[in-house]
Amino acid sequence: MKRLVQGNEAVFLGAIRAGADFFAGYPISPSSEILVLAAEQAAKDPGFRFIQSEDEISAANAIIGASLAGAKSFTATSGPGFTLMQEAIGYAHQVEVPAVFVNVQRVGPATGMPTMPAQQDVMQIKYGTSGDYYPLVFYPNSVEECYRYAITAFNAAEESLSPVILLSDAFVGHLNEVVDVDAIEVEAIPRGRPSLGTGKRFFTGLTHDEEGHPRTADAAVYREWLSRIRTQHEKVAVHYSDFEFKENPSSDTLLISFGIVSRVVAPLASQFALFRPIRIFPMLSHEIHECAQSYDKIVVIEANDGQYAWLVERELKRDIVHVPLLGGRINLDLVKNGLSEKLRREVV
Amino acid sequence: MFKDLLKLELFPTTWCPGCGIGQLMIQLAMVMEELGLDHTNCTIISGVGCTGRLAGYFNVDGVYTLHGRTLPVAEAVKLVNPSLEVIVVSGDGDLASIGGNHLLHCARRNPNLTVLCNNNQVYGLTGGQAGPTTPRDTKTVSSPAGAPYDPVNLQNLMKAGAKYFYAKTTVYHQVHLRSCVREAIAWPGFAFVDITSQCIENNGRRLGFNSAYEMLLHFRRTYKRAPEGAETLGPYEIGIVRKG
Missing domain, CATH: 3.40.50.970 (Thiamin diphosphate (ThDP)-binding fold, Pyr/PP domains)
Known part of the structure; x- marks a missing residue:
């Protein structure tokens, strides 16, 4: 029911x-x-x-x-x-x-x-x-x-x-x-x-x-x-390589987020490609590599000061942009502001 | 044969010659044989420290838990499988210091566990530091001027509950030790057996004893049976106090 x-x-x-x-x-x-x-x-x-x-x-x-x-x-x-x-x-x-x-x-x-x-x-x-x-x-x-x-x-x-x-x-x-x-x-x-x-x-x-x-x-x-x-x-x-990937051929940027942040980020699917690992560890190395290869910029958005971003960076061996959402406030405006600041262009 | 309950193929044990834990192990095996306890109906949970290794020498499923965590593990095992006889064997440091909070609350919840505390009044495995049961003024490697505090009073701690079983014995008094273990297993709640034991290598020699034998003679001289029906055991009395 x-x-x-x-x-x-x-x-x-x-x-x-x-x-x-x-x-x-x-x-x-x-x-x-x-x-x-x-x-x-x-x-x-x-x-x-x-x-x-x-x-x-x-x-x-x-x-x-x-x-x-x-x-x-x-x-x-x-x-x-x-x-x-x-x-x-x-x-x-x-x-x-x-x-x-x-x-x-x-x-x-x-x-x-x-x-x-x-x-x-x-x-x-x-x-x-x-x-x-x-x-x-x-x-x-x-x-x-x-x-x-x-x-x-x-x-x-x-x-x-x-x-x-x-x-x-x-x-x-x-x-x-x-x-x-x-x-x-x-x-x-x-x-x-x-x-x-x-x-x-x-x-x-x-x-x-x-x-x-x-x-x-x-x-x-x-x-x-x-x-x-x-x-x-x-x-x-x-057996549990679970993730969600929404590609976006018109974007050069892949946003990686998980948990509640991925729900908040979801409305940005028209502007960015989105990747959400569900199995956080062991890291989905192969899947992240595959999904990241068509994108110039990789952004990890998470409610901490860059913990998973650091691991993704180590995994991909590329520069990663990270957008931290700190202090328990998680909303789309904060995400957009963070992205605008880090990508140096206005994200609306 | 009680020896069938032991993994003799692993002997000699890890313990120093003269250690009291060997005596405790033999007496426990004898009581288990007497009561028909074996790998089908009994498990031994032990903690970290010299005494912790005991579970590994028995021919039953044994768990060598983290330091201080025998009681949470044992209580859960008993709750999941009430028909299993769950015997905890650990040291005074494990049970009364790092595991002190669990001792307090596990005794309060009063699960049907038998807890045998090998009380040698010192941290033996790590080299002879003072522990929660070290008598005041005793010189150890971590109390060169003498232990500064009074030891924890395990009897009073146990008797804080509405229901309790506290037995005091020594590894010298083997018949009494066996009887305490037997009664503790029969007790339908949390039963704590405080067993004075010797650590010759990392405590006894520093105290002036030349051998484990001298320490055992010391137990014989100093410990006396408590009067019949005593409700409280004196500092050097062996016996059982209980309230159901």
Whole structure:
């Protein structure tokens, strides 16, 4: 049935559709609706487990424990909470634990502007925990996509045996749109790994060999592990190379944006070509190269001070123009002003 | 045989000769055998530090969590799979310092977990720094003039809840230790067993002990059984206090 659904609610409903049966979290704006919905779900469905944790560190570790015990688990937070979860995310990469971390971004750093949207966790998501790792990250830009990519995130986590990040922002999370979630078809991949209490395995955050035995001073074991993880994640990422490209043969400029900013930029399709990565990481290298090759100028518009722009620049090895939308204000006038200033011509 | 519960092929263990964790491991294996706990019905969750390595020596699924995070992991495992016996084994630094907030709140939520705290009063693995349970005035590498603060009172912390189970024992008192572990597993809520243990290499020698054996004799001399029915354990009393 068609009805008004909020972005955060769609994330939750998508998680349920994916078979999620465990949530742990700590209240934080602008993600708290997801925690509240999970609490309500647990109250009506005894098969759904819920912990309101004492902090985000606890929540992140709880969803790891739940996953090892056989649940499909997730948590939802925002920038500062996501920072507290970083160590656990690294652990989940090391131990190969599938779980979904939802990050509804707000303006930072620190407590920042708790109810205002931002896209300032791009680098935190890619490089926030210690060591090398290759996270899979999706960033929907509509309520329908929140639902769709919540399911996708669980599937990608299951396939890659890794923590997958579902990015959102205060704007997308609090957006209300009319959708019929029941009409959205995304198949959910079931849990694969046998749960705790069935074997004699050892799950450790120490570098370990294939049997799980700690090997903490053997570079060859480490290199083999990292190479295997990288290949595994790259193989899974190929199944989810999602993006949106609107070419424009009459323009010499390609605008790259994602999440809520891509919605704001959409009316400029008649003047520019538009590219929107949905799988933010691993970067859609091949697709960005392909789409960028016919355009002289590449502009990345994002609600941070150039985090993804820097990565696109490194990827394309070309000069990139970046238009930052800062302080939680995101609208078309700001985009046009930014473009006019950076492109040195009036954009109307 | 209780030895069947251990991965003997991985022996010798990572621990120093004379370490108290080996004794804890053997006693736990004996109780598990007695209670019929094995890889089909039990999991061991351990934290970072010397004690954290214990889970890897048992023939059950084991999780070596991040430092301080045994309790959030264990509580979630128990919630998802209530029929599984979930045993947490970790050190005093892991449980009472870096994991202190989780200890406070996990005990408050009172899940059916058994927590065995190998309390050697020092950060052994990192070289012998003072920890949350180091007695005041003890000289360690990070408290050369003596530990400046009183140690955390684990008993009082546990007894802050409306329901609690707190047992105090030592690795010297093996029969008592086994009985505490047995009772903790039987307890239908959060059960905390505070096990005084020796770290000879990174604490004992600095305190003037020549061997682990001397430390064990010290435990024998100083720790006495609490009177029957005691509601509070004195500083050198072993026993169980509980309220259901």
